[in-house]
Amino acid sequence: MEREVDFLTFFLIWARRQRWAVPVLHVRICVWLDNCRAPNRLLMVFRGAAKSTIYAVWKAYGLYRNRASRSLIWAADDPLATKLTRDTLNVLRHHPLCAGMLPRKPGAQQFWVNGATDARNPSMQAVGVNSNATGSRADAIDFDDVEVPKNIKTVEARQNLRLKIDDSAHIAVPGAQSTYIGTPHTHDSIYTELEEGGAAVLKIPLFAHQQRFTDTGERTRYPLRIPLAEDGLYVFLGIGKQARLLVEGRDYRVEAGEVVFERPPAALMDFYSGNAWPERFTREDVENRRKRTRTINGWDSQYQLEAKPIEEVRLDPVNMTPYEMEPVIRRANGATAMFLGSVQIASAAVRWDPASGKLRSDVSAVAVILQDLFGRRYWHRAEQLVGQLAEFDASGKRIIGGQVWQLCDLVERFNLPRVVVETNGIGTFAPAVLKAALKQRRLLCGVSEQQAVANKNTRILEAFEPLLTTRGQLWAHMSVLQGPVWDQMKDWNPAVKEQPDDFIDAGAGALTDTPERVGQIVGNPNITARDDWRHSAGEHEVVFER
Structure with a gap:
């Protein structure tokens, strides 16, 4: 039975009950989920932004709107997949608009809401990507963190992941919607493939604008080519334990469109602006996250959503x-x-x-x-x-x-x-x-x-x-x-x-x-004349003492 309440309203009611402060970031995600009707869509938001938490509320909302809907949750493994179903069950139990929807003892692996019409396929079923889902049918297939470090280490592992995901085409009923939620973990991420393949995408990095310098050992002035938001400029030096978030007026100053230092920074340097959630990701918090991230690839992939291996590439x-x-x-x-x-x-x-x-x-x-x-x-x-x-x-x-x-x-x-x-x-x-x-x-x-x-x-x-x-x-x-x-x-x-x-x-x-030097001309000089092109120091006469 159709209801008039849209998802943003449904979410705000839940947020008030949970005593959450709702940032603009979350409103943006709610509106996109509710209005995007594309058959394939991709939600990529930086780590720690509560995207999976919001998505669990979205799944509860879908059942609230239509108790006959069937969803298959795929994640990297079974325990990870059941996190989303458990979170959805919690919303269905306690949301004011969802009273009476759950049976007495629903299962976390799979459950049917009261009013479900398909006895064979549950309202929600959670499986790991390597689990057998043959014979299942679903109106929505949700890939929640299906790409994780342990299943993309090698080319064969990534190919296996793609083959498993391809099986979803046989599970989805006509008109079904597939949604991918996660962050990239490798340079040939499935998310990049989806984006290039025409999927609808909502991509929200931690910082909207960025500028990077790697050659910082000589200059003291660097052009600032990114717009500044209300929260100002973030200047990072380095990555890992040695990373620092510099302080304007103490470590640098901005003048005439340039960032100026007293001496060359002599480290990888990032300029950022446009923090997507400055109330939660404060300057102290983002500096701490930068210090806890071992590689720049890890930072770029998990916070700026660039498709890179999260481990350091030894042969880049x-x-x-x-x-x-x-x-x-x-x-x-x-x-x-x-x-x-x-x-x-x-x-x-x-x-x-x-x-x-x-x-x-x-x-x-x-x-x-x-x-x-x-x-x-x-x-x-x-x-x-x-x-x-x-x-x-x-x-x-x-x-x-x-x-x-x-x-x-x-x-x-x-x-x-x-x-x-x-x-x-x-x-x-x-x-x-x-x-x-x-x-x-x-x-x-x-x-x-x-x-x-x-x-x-x-x-x-x-x-x-x-x-x-x-x-x-x-x-x-x-x-x-x-x-x-x-x-x-x-x-x-x-x-x-x-x-x-x-x-x-x-x-x-x-x-x-390569230390070897060329000593012969290639080819038979009697057949095809070729010249010795190797570098030579010339001929020298040497006299040995007896």
Whole structure:
């Protein structure tokens, strides 16, 4: 039976009974929930803003309006899902407009209100995302904190989460509404996917306006490009235990549209304004929350609702400088050199981590790293070799294709002097086959064998982290950044043993090999003349004492 009371009124009655002070933030959420009729919608509000509490009142309101409605609550696990049903039961028991709606002993896992018409499907049912909901039917499906840190650690875990959620399409009856409530916990969050897919979205970060500076070691004046609200400017330095909320007049001053310091801040710095709930999230409280947040990604995802891993990304591809140039060989004054734009290349390293190329096997990955005279590295290619290790003609003697042939194409194209092959697994046979292919192609290129014995995650960290923590030391070609490398680096967790890391493992090996210098010209000089482009200190005559 339809009632005339709207949800905001229903909520305000409950809030008065609970003696809550209702901020504008909560009014905004109530109005959106009541008026948004989209089949798929997303409610993202910063941590601690009571979004799940408000949503429990919304679920009680839905049953108050229509006792025949059926809801399925999905969360990360069963206990988390029952939190919403328990909260809804509390509202139904004590809200003045809901008298007589509940039976004597309703269950927290599932319950029927008095007047429900479906004996098979409850008014509300709570299940974890991995629980079996096959055979259920619902008019509303509510995903309350379905994405949490424990179920998004790896690509496989996130894929499994998506598969489980996809099952909701078979549970929802025609005209059903799906609502997602939560905060993002990873860079490829399901919430980002929903937003990009056209879902209706209400997104309320803790601060409406933000501005970030990472290079703060030299300047004392920073332009202020965000509008200021009534609660003024929030200036944070750092993250974690060392974080500070600075005080205007003592730590800085604002003049002529700039924030001015007596000395350079020398730490990551955030400017914020437009606190969504300043009465609750006071300056003292937000500073305490900033101190208790271990990583800047954690802060950005949980309070500013940016899709980032809440854990610190150890291999952040953002710290690699992108470029699009290709190397060229230049000859002048009897000398030959390789240049990448205006930068002279001094050495090159190639690492091949072979794999069979079969379905579900590791990727057969090749990484090409260039190094200039100043020691900067350029990750120029991250290629996947496909197919058999080698393909032969009808005689079985001549190589005509396969992975080694594709690698020979790279060697010839970029004039590469040496390839290091990891000899674990299928790699045991790869060096000999590669040498045969290079000989057949008449390419002068050395082949070295390297057996991986150290812990792989340790190898990757030791190769990448020193370069990524110093800006400008590791560059990456756009073909590398636009391929699988970006996601593999973002997803990579040093605590996880099995994860997609073939390209970054090969890249780590090539980075380790970069001190090597080029010693030969690629190609057979008797067939195709090629020049030695390596940097040289010249020829010197040395006399040894006897």
